[in-house]
Amino acid sequence: MQMRSWITPVAWVALLCALAALLPTMAPLFSWVEPGTDNLVYTRDSFWFLLQSHIWLVLVSATIGSLVAVSAGIFVTRPAGRDFLPLVSQIASIGQTVPPVAVLALAVPVMGFGEKPTFLALVLYGLLPILRNTLAGLGGINPTVLESAKGMGMSSAQVLFKVELPLAGRVILAGIRTSVTINIATAAIGSTIGARTLGDPVIAGLVNGNTAYVLQGAILIGLLALATDSLFEAIERAWGRAFSI
Amino acid sequence: MIELKGVTRRFGDAVAVDNINLTIETGEVCVLVGSSGCGKSTTLRMINRLLPRTSGEILVDGEDINNADPEALRLNMGYAIQSTGLFPHWTVARNIGVVPDLLKWPARKRDERVSELLTLLGLDPATDAIKYPHQLSGGQAQRVGVARALAGDPNILLMDEPFGALDAITRENLQQEMLRIQRHLNKTTVFVTHDIDEALKLATRIAVMDQGRIIQHDTPEAILRRPASAFVENLIGKGDRGLKLLGLRTVGDVMARHLLPSQSEPLVEVLKETDSLRVALSIMVWQNSDELPVFSEAGEAVGKVTREQLLQGGA
Numbered sequence: 288m289q290m291r292s293w294i295t296p297v298a299w300v301a302l303l304c305a306l307a308a309l310l311p312t313m314a315p316l317f318s319w320v321e322p323g324t325d326n327l328v329y330t331r332d333s334f335w336f337l338l339q340s341h342i343w344l345v346l347v348s349a350t351i352g353s354l355v356a357v358s359a360g361i362f363v364t365r366p367a368g369r370d371f372l373p374l375v376s377q378i379a380s381i382g383q384t385v386p387p388v389a390v391l392a393l394a395v396p397v398m399g400f401g402e403k404p405t406f407l408a409l410v411l412y413g414l415l416p417i418l419r420n421t422l423a424g425l426g427g428i429n430p431t432v433l434e435s436a437k438g439m440g441m442s443s444a445q446v447l448f449k450v451e452l453p454l455a456g457r458v459i460l461a462g463i464r465t466s467v468t469i470n471i472a473t474a475a476i477g478s479t480i481g482a483r484t485l486g487d488p489v490i491a492g493l494v495n496g497n498t499a500y501v502l503q504g505a506i507l508i509g510l511l512a513l514a515t516d517s518l519f520e521a522i523e524r525a526w527g528r529a530f531s532i
Numbered sequence: 533m534i535e536l537k538g539v540t541r542r543f544g545d546a547v548a549v550d551n552i553n554l555t556i557e558t559g560e561v562c563v564l565v566g567s568s569g570c571g572k573s574t575t576l577r578m579i580n581r582l583l584p585r586t587s588g589e590i591l592v593d594g595e596d597i598n599n600a601d602p603e604a605l606r607l608n609m610g611y612a613i614q615s616t617g618l619f620p621h622w623t624v625a626r627n628i629g630v631v632p633d634l635l636k637w638p639a640r641k642r643d644e645r646v647s648e649l650l651t652l653l654g655l656d657p658a659t660d661a662i663k664y665p666h667q668l669s670g671g672q673a674q675r676v677g678v679a680r681a682l683a684g685d686p687n688i689l690l691m692d693e694p695f696g697a698l699d700a701i702t703r704e705n706l707q708q709e710m711l712r713i714q715r716h717l718n719k720t721t722v723f724v725t726h727d728i729d730e731a732l733k734l735a736t737r738i739a740v741m742d743q744g745r746i747i748q749h750d751t752p753e754a755i756l757r758r759p760a761s762a763f764v765e766n767l768i769g770k771g772d773r774g775l776k777l778l779g780l781r782t783v784g785d786v787m788a789r790h791l792l793p794s795q796s797e798p799l800v801e802v803l804k805e806t807d808s809l810r811v812a813l814s815i816m817v818w819q820n821s822d823e824l825p826v827f828s829e830a831g832e833a834v835g836k837v838t839r840e841q842l843l844q845g846g847a
Binding site for chain 2: 450
């Protein structure tokens, strides 16, 4: 019963890995879209390498982004940080209106080309949905629940870890899910400024007018996004079951 | 014993509680009654330091509460509120066990305590313990709220309109149980309500509050007989205060007791010795009789009560 919700993400991940490994052998298939060329499969790097580098970039930036955003969200909802709450929640909602490409473009002059500016852009842009959801999740808890938690004799830390975070967890997870999904796409654009990602075949295909390359990159990016999204859905369900909310 | 000495609480320029003095003896039920905004909840929340006081002193067993660690203080004060504040992500059992857990009781002792309390409050330890708060009716949730307040075996109980949001019948039941539990446990209780009938029913002494001040602090009978001001008189209602007075005493206090209790045929509407004189009078009027047999909880005939005795008892 509980294992069933993990079947979908596992299937997506399996399909993703299979394709990353087998795409080079599927050259005949791509001759349909790009007849008359010999370069039917992107070969400058292996798809495996690009997939790993892509995932690594997103994973590290999402981890840093989540830690920073959740800590900031917790800080501004404590008595000590409450003065910063209006400012931070404003930044969180305004920041969302800036497109990720703009963040990427702005990072280049500061840090030059390569992985670093992509990394910075991913962390910064990934912060916002998590921060917004952390604030919404913590702010959405019934105040009488917090009052009674305190009245029972819980310390501030106990209220946070036993009551607030479990209750807000699902909303925070949804924020991380949005952030990671967006960043999988944003990381691909990172290829334009020199990061090694699944965007490489797409960019190469666009530059050389090779639709097969574009397709190969796009299919893998799409699958990665779908696999990640369904993984998060399963995690959110498991969280809901664990705390029955 | 809880003592409030010259306690004041201001919110900005507004004075919520204005220089009140109140002593609550060990084991007594002190009911703070008044209309909303009179400062009764504020007073309660200052006792467990959910609100700091602006000035004055609050002593528990002679110790100023500001000298104690606030968490340790609250662990020894059961707290139940109108909206229950149950933790929605925990089962009933875990909700009730929260204070024992915070006190680091061994798991077995905690579990025994939880099922003992579920039984005490008329809930089923087998089926209700594993439910989540959203699966409970309003009355059940309030019972769980009260059980949770009692769980750590605190010396003091603070209750802020715990039965406020319930229908009349459920409220009546819970008040009865509250009285029954109080007879067993004898906790020093501060109970806040806006319902004067609830106050008269549960209180050892009532503190009537208005605009942050205590207008009168006395036993229910004294409040009914000698209201200190027009405000108190209004609050208790002039029309039926005689009946309310009858409501304070039980049939057992005034009846003529048989030498030996005897087993007898159960009647449809029996008068028990724990019923109030008010109930006895109502049954008498309804049955148009001058004398009623009185039964014990066990169903034995233990005495009889006449209309004369009733009216003298109320006078």
